[in-house]
Amino acid sequence: MTIPIGKSRKEISLVLCGAAGQGVQTVEELLIRAIRHIGYSVFASREYMSRVRGGNNSTEIRISPWPIRAFVDRIDIAVPLSLGVRDNILRRISKETVVICDQEDLGGEIEKFRGSILNVNINEVAREIGGKVFSNFIAAGVILGLIGGGMESAKAFCDEKFSGKKEKLAEQNKVALERGYVIGRSYIGDDSILLPPDQAIRSAQRVVMSGTEAVSLGALSAGCSFVTAYPMSPATGVLTFMAQKAKEMEIIVEQAEDEIAAINMAIGASYSGARSMVTTSGGGFDLMCEGVSLAGVMETPVVIHLAQRPGPATGMATRTEQGDLNVALYGGHGEFPRAVLAPASLEEAFRLSSKAFYLADTYQIPVILMTDQYFLNTYYDMAMPDVKGTLVPPAIVEANDNYRRYEITHDGISPRAVPGYGNGLVGADSHEHDEIGHVYEDFDLRERMVQKRLRKIESMQKDIEEPLLIGPEDFRTLIIGWGSSFHIIEETLEFIGRSDTVLMHFQQIYPLPQNIGMKLEQAQKIIVIEGNKTGQFARLLTQHTGRMIDYVLPYYSGLQFSVEQLTRDLDSCLNGEVL
DSSP: OOOTTOSSBSOEEEEEEEEETSOHHHHHHHHHHHHHHHTOEEEEEEEOOSOSSEEEEEEEEEEESSOOOOOOSOOSEEEEOSSOOOHHHHTTOOTTOEEEEOHHHHGGGGGGOOSEEEEOOHHHHHHHHTSGGGHHHHHHHHHHHHHTOOHHHHHHHHHHHTTTSOHHHHHHHHHHHHHHHHHHHHHHTTOOSBOOOOHHHHHSOEEEEEHHHHHHHHHHHTTOOEEEEOOOTTTHHHHHHHHHHHHHHTOEEEEOSSHHHHHHHHHHHHHTTOOEEEEEOHHHHHHHHHHHHHHHHHTOOEEEEEEEOOOSTTOOTTSOOOOOHHHHHHOSSSOOOOEEEOOSSHHHHHHHHHHHHHHHHHHTSEEEEEEEHHHHTEEEEEEOOOSGGGOOOOOOOOBOTTOOTTOOOTTSOOOOOOTTSBSSOOOOOSSOBOSSSOBOOOHHHHHHHHHHHHHHHHHGGGGOOOOEEESOSSOSEEEEEEGGGHHHHHHHHHHHOOTTEEEEEESEEESOOTTHHHHHHTOSEEEEEESSSSOHHHHHHHHHHOOOOSEEEEOOSSSOOOHHHHHHHHHHHHTTOOO
8 A cells, every 4th residue: 555645755744633632732742853853854833723622723844854944835744633624724735635534533524625535543543552542643653654764752752751640651652653653654665755854954963943942042041030921822932931941040930910010020120130021912012011111211121022913902812913013113102212123033033032132231121022923833943052142241330329320321321230239329210310310300301311212222223133135136126024924935935936036034123224225225126025914014114214115915814824825926916916
């Protein structure tokens, strides 16, 4: 018997789906680890419904001998483990898809699946081992059998995952893997559905990391010592990760009673010398805005991780969007400097999470690090991050008797001290104040203090993140993106293969580089790609440069747009068709 997918492919796109609580994420973790252990490059992205049990969750895993980084619609192998597969998954299953399933699980729903049905007696094998609960590990074994390896790592995963639990459970799961592996090999023989992994990727020191882990580890490498939040998806993963590492890293992690308390605790900790971060989503950031303004007038550093999801209000709690840019730019009353960063990749998330603390400490401002659900729930293998390169030196001085906390300087940056370090008074106030920190309603002083704080925007230019530029220097069409869409746009442009088109991708949203207007002028046509309806970043570019944007490609369904979807839309734009 053979599997109708062919052998020695350059890449496989696999989608696992099952009911919440059925262990889809556990199988995802096992497969990523085992496949990477063989030497392949992996990319994974999760989708889950806003339920504890029930509904249907899924994960896409792309496997290739070479690095891959982007979400695609194409499904080469689908493994449905239960009824209720979502419509957005069914629409992606084509006649070329191989559906590996036990028809007992799907019943009449099997008619919804196009493609080749490979009926595997998963449930019968599971009952022989001990029950239906082992069906997910049997399915994982089938996949590893088709690839031809990874069992050693998969079994080690079982030992670690179920350590401290019943030893019998770990052994039963290993038996399930073995039984599934034999089934997979029976379809492929001594071959593999994939080409052998690239030797350089196989031998490199690489680590599989998620967006959540990249943001968290980057913050820790910068010396983050205080984390507080009120749980709100998709930002909760950072809070959870930090709580798990709190003892080992000797940091304080606090789940506050609400977002107002969280931001104010972080500001208070920063005033006392901690490096503070809060992690939240759009609705939580709304509640924090008065605290953001407080950090602005106190000139107290704080890093705010803003993990976006669709709004307004509760919106779609477990879906993705880039809809919170305006609130990140303008949230908080009054005029004060801030920085807004949006990493393009997991590697950059590690680096920019660290840089956020550098900017916050150096310029004594709130720094907003923007991610989204798609980005945080993305996994792939990457080179080991350079921790030494992200260390942030202290920016605190000793307060002498003549110390002035808000001393007016040419660059707007006053010397920052903390209480107890030196004899001087370290003033802090939410009112307008003089250089020492005393409250005065003096209108001339007010103007001087506003000007002093806003001079930091100009001062930040020396630390600005220039946009990534991918493509020829001599271009006519400029494609612009920001944040998490980078790898999807990059792969799309590689597929389209236009020699007159370049990608300019922004990771610093505010302040923008001063020379950005000159760069835009070179383009005959500008297309901005955004995960929101109103083209929030396109409007910001026009506001700062005066250059009108020719096309905005907006995506706001709550689902991450794919390489295929963007290819169709971008090709239409490049050919002058109106969408």
